[in-house]
Amino acid sequence: MALTPLSGTLGKKRAAHLLRRACFGATLTQVDEFASLTAQEAIGRLFMTDIPEPPLPVDPLTGQEWVVSGTTDANSEGFELEQYFLRWHIGQMLSAGISNEQSLAYAFRERLVVFMHTHFTTKKSVVNSSRALYFQNALFRFYAFDKEDRLVPGDPELVIPDRILVKSFKGLTKKICLDNAMLVFLDGRLNVKGSPNENYARELMELYSIGRGLEGTLPEAEFQGDYINYTEEDVQQAARVLSGFNTDDSFLSVDVDTNLPRGVIKGGGGSHDNGIKTFSTRMGGATIQPDITLQPNGQPNEESMIDEVDQLIEMIYAQPETARNIARKIYRFFIYHEINAGIQSGVIQDIADVFTANDFKLQPTLETLLTSREFYEAGDGVDDDSFGGIIKSPLDMVVGFMRSFGVQAPDYTTDLEGFYSFTGSLLGSVDVQGMDYYEPFEVAGYSAYHQFPLFNRAWITTNYLTNRYNFIRQHLTMETPMELGEVNALEFVQTHIPNATAANARALVIALAGYFLPMSENLTFDANATNEITVERLNFFMNAFLFSPQIDPDPEASWTFRWQNGVDTEVISNQLTNLLNAMLQSPEYQLM
Template sequence: MALTPLTEPLGFNRASHLLRRTVFGATVALVNEFAALTPQQAIQRLFMDELPDPELPIDPATATEWIESGTTDANSEGFELESYFLRWQLGLYLAPKVPEEQKLAFIFRERLVFFLHTHFTTKKSVVGNSRALYFQNALFRKFAFDSYLEEELNFKSLCKKITVDNAMLRFLDGRLNVKGNPNENYAREFLELYTIGRGLEGADKDSQGEGDYGTFTEQDVQEGARVMSGFDIDNTFSNIDPDTELPTGSVKGNGQTANQHDNDPKTLSYRFGDATITPDPDLLLNGNATPESALDEIQQLVDIIFDQTETGLHIARKLYRFFGYHEINESVQAGIITDLATVFRDNDFRIQPVLEAFFTSREFYEGAAGVTDDSYGSIIKSPIDLVIGQARSFELELPDYIDEYEAFYEASGTLLSRIDDMGLAFYEPYEVAGYSAYHQFPIYHRSWITTTYLTQRYAFVQYLNFNMMNDLQLNMLSPIEYVEKFIDDSIASNARLLVEEVCRHFLPLSNSIAFEDNSSELTNERLLYFLDAFLNTFAIDENPEEAWNFRWTNNVDRETVSRQLLDLFNGVLQSPEYQLM
């Protein structure tokens, strides 16, 4: 199975599928707009150059930013600033203060920032510095739409820059890695998680013995650590990378020499052709390592790693699992994954062309023939997907994060706590490898669903519909306002047609649905379940469907109408089907 371009208009179901997986979801009006577009036209709306950078978060203690200016005794405590950063980042998923024509691309860029965070993971409790977290976040934003970057900047160069990123130097102990006493933590994760990986999970790795992981060996970890030795955190954030114009780490030394960098040659294993990394004599100072020569050695290592076919396959698998489906067998590896890896390599190791190829392929929307390989509903929504997707569907508006920062932090903090309740501790993954859903073979995103987490998902739906507007005074559509705005009266007045339409708006469907239709993607029993939740909660009507038609058509008994629609939306949004995208 390989990539096949899709050129016809998307239609409603495909458009909904694309928007759920790229921008967390959308209103039905936007889905209808995208339905008339071809995939090629649609992704032009998602990838956009020259997007605005978000304004810096505000510290309520000083009523000003603290990221660029630094902190003083007047600022909030460090843990509070970390919390404000996280709430600010979550709020960006709803694109506040962004012109309408740029909102979709802005949100998609933030989704890619989140993808890069799941790939190059960090933990706020280990980093312990909101400014370091912010600047790493800004680095990911810089590289999210990498087709628009200068020629020398791509995913490969991001791998070099993340190596000396201040947050990463703290998280994986790079600051403790010095000549004569190498710390291998980062080098191991760099190989296993960030670049070449350990091959297709569940497949034979052709290991040659202990310390051989199929794509790299223990020798490569040790030599890689020596390559990366001698760097330190810059707590002043004044050491600026000229490529990104963002703060980066520094070298241990006097500024001219890198006296804690291992300056001897490093030889990799047979997995990398016994390649040797040596300092460039033109970059040394009287034979001593310099910041330039130390960075050049990292570049040599990155070049060698990316020369391996398996590196492209590993990155392609990560992208496929995030946006497509977690299960990759040898057939998928030989087809879609190999095609995506080829696009990655042919486009100088940029991820934007890979996603463009994937999002315009028939396989992204349809998979193979039959019900066992279908893209629709193949990913369990992460807590962020669930919360932000529902907020976008009901046009939730957060307070202005600059002018109303206290109300903004209260609202986004409430959303963040709900996400935490569902099992995603934002910027605090349980494992050094990151959130289990994005790396843990073989369950991957199925780890989002436990008895406790599912209960919290259902509770969030009810909270959003019942309480959130009253508690936080937020603007968002109620179920009755949603129906009045997005569903035609001729459909809304017919209880069965209304159930079908609400399911069509919110559930991941590839085909049509209808009562008494054997080809319907939702069974008649399932649709009757939603109808019963909608009409028969109180069993007050002899003929509930006729009573509904009368109330809606004549605009009477709005209290009952509102309650019935609330029951319908709760029934659909608390269903197992709604947990999928």
């Protein structure tokens, strides 16, 4: 079985579905534009290659960047710099300062950065370095669009030839092993010969690569320390491979492939276990040993140690279960959380096959997936896994709201304090809705992306749902200052909804539902028709719109008169605000 290419143009429902899941959301104009595209044309727009790199984060205290040049006594405190980095990243998700033509591709790249962050998890409180967090974030961005490989210039003075770096998710897995933030987060810097620290090796196996298999379908372990796809012995041997690295707090040790800082070897290589590492039969009984041609004096060095890491990742990715485990991560992030045996042998295996056939590149895999019928209709055997099958994360909720309404952040270059105030407010909203960004509760990351069987339902509790509704209410009323993202309902409808549609109350409700609610095709107020949203729900929105409070003997006719004649604009504005509040505080809007 292979993923089935989707034919024809997307239409509004599919276009909105794609842009919610791939770009945090889009304006109504962007949805309409993508509705006329085929899936292949749409994905070509998202994987745009000429989008700019983000500007560097700037410390408002000095007016200068600090992540590349380093900090001085003049800079803000460390915890403040961490906040500026996070607020800066929220701005990138909003495509702040990016042209309309590049906005969606820019947001899509940031969406992939977030995906990689949820996979290769990091906690800011443990890393305790805004620079390390930034460079890891930049590493994810470097590998987000990985279809095109990268030319690595040689050094003519050393007679080193140019070469081609094959960019891939597998390549990212190699680089993350030596990433400064990861070396701190999972104690890689504490892993030395004779006193191994297995934390990173364990999570590399369990979380980042091969995994333990599909939950609920695993056979009984055959012996103590058997994790089905790998063993305790494999963790121990991997820890030996990964021994002897340290963080580079100066961030001057730069990876030649990515031009980004990475860790260094500890003690000139003397902390590395230079022996032969023998893995279990789960890994085919493979061995990893130093390449003696890279050790002219017989001692471990940077080149030979990195070569062992390469051997380790190649060995892990040679196991078919690694591709399946990462395919499940992709499926759960972009499609649905529930995976049964049929989906495992069908769609998951299809994704894994594409991933493997493309040398573990993420971009060709997503190009195939996001242009497939399976992305839009999900898998056979589950009833609620297509449109509206994922509960929005707090990031999707907050950033998606702003993107849908076209709210612009203050200009980063001319109003830095306003920019950080705006994005800081959004970051606070994400926090109170249950996602402390870059501070997941567990070492495995945010529970919504990994915790069986709850998954994304973890985003919804009584308090979190209340805070979601408060966020909507605050940004659709006069309770929030304009600079913090308040939406003017009247201006929004005047700008985006045709006048004839807006003048008809029922047509207006249906039109707005078509953009904001995932299940919203072929809607009608006819009680005898088959609707994706029940007539009762449509009438609920109508009641909030025109009847709460009821001020007219014939509310629909009065609405049409006001709209067509431009009278009682305060009443019109209040009614539209009530309608948007009702629709966006509905359970349906919490889904994507």
